[in-house]
Amino acid sequence: MGADNIILIGFMGSGKSVIGRRLAKQMKYRFMDTDKIIVDKEGMEIQEIFKKYGEERFRDLESSLLLSMIDNLDRTVLSTGGGMPVRESNVKLLHAMGKIIYLRSSQNAIVNRLSGDTTRPLLEGGNLEEKVEKLLHARAPIYEKAADIIIDTDGKSIDDIVKEIIIIT
Numbered sequence: 001m002g003a004d005n006i007i008l009i010g011f012m013g014s015g016k017s018v019i020g021r022r023l024a025k026q027m028k029y030r031f032m033d034t035d036k037i038i039v040d041k042e043g044m045e046i047q048e049i050f051k052k053y054g055e056e057r058f059r060d061l062e063s064s065l066l067l068s069m070i071d072n073l074d075r076t077v078l079s080t081g082g083g084m085p086v087r088e089s090n091v092k093l094l095h096a097m098g099k100i101i102y103l104r105s106s107q108n109a110i111v112n113r114l115s116g117d118t119t120r121p122l123l124e125g126g127n128l129e130e131k132v133e134k135l136l137h138a139r140a141p142i143y144e145k146a147a148d149i150i151i152d153t154d155g156k157s158i159d160d161i162v163k164e165i166i167i168i169t
Contacts, residue, residue: 004029005073005098006169009143011136012082012120013113014105015153015161020079023162033079034065041065046081050121059087066093073097083122086139091146099169102147103161107136109154 006023008016017033024031038061039045049058062084069078070093078097084090094100105113111129114120123131144150149168153161 004075006077006165007094007098007100008077008079008103009085009094009100009146010082010103011105011110011132011139011143012123013110013117014082014103015113015158016079016082016103019103019153019158019161019165020077022158023165024077026162026166027077028075030076031079032069032073032076034062034084035079035081037065038062038081045119047119047121047124055083055122059083063087063090063093066090066097070097082139085142085146091142094146095148100146100148101165101169102143102150103153104140104143104150105153107133110136 006029008020010016017035020033021031023029035046038049038058042049042061044052046058049061062081066084076098080094085094091100107129111132114123114132115128117123122135149165151161151164156164
């Protein structure tokens with residue numbers, strides 16, 4: 001428990017789920033995605049949870065989920081929601097669960113990946129570039145502080161990123 005788990009953090013659109021799935025397959029680990037678990041548990045999409053109950057309630061669901069998982073993860077790649085590390089208590093739990101890897105992507109790469117994506121409640125309405133810039137500016141230092149390892153993803157294939165993670169872990 002703990003040492004053999006890999007926790008992926010990063011901004012939405014940084015590739016946590018796609019890279020996490022591929023990494024888990026290559027390492028013969030289990031893959032889990034906190035957003036998917038919450039959606040399945042609550043029976044509604046994240047944007048519905050935000051609309052109905054607000055962001056704070058969603059963050060509470062994330063924290064509760066981590067608490068329920070802390071002693072049950074073994075040989076797992078865990079993809080987290082982009083806002084999960086914003087709560088310091090979550091970062092402490094994530095550190096107790098495994099090695100935290102920040103998948104760092106540039107603002108341009110994120111905007112390119114997320115343009116046309118209507119499933120992200122914090123990016124709804126208004127100018128996508130401005131919203132990403134503001135959120136990324138606030139979150140990047142949090143991600144960097146929380147991470148054990150930082151991997152820059154721009155200009156790299158999924159396979160290259162997976163290989164890099166395997167080599168350094």
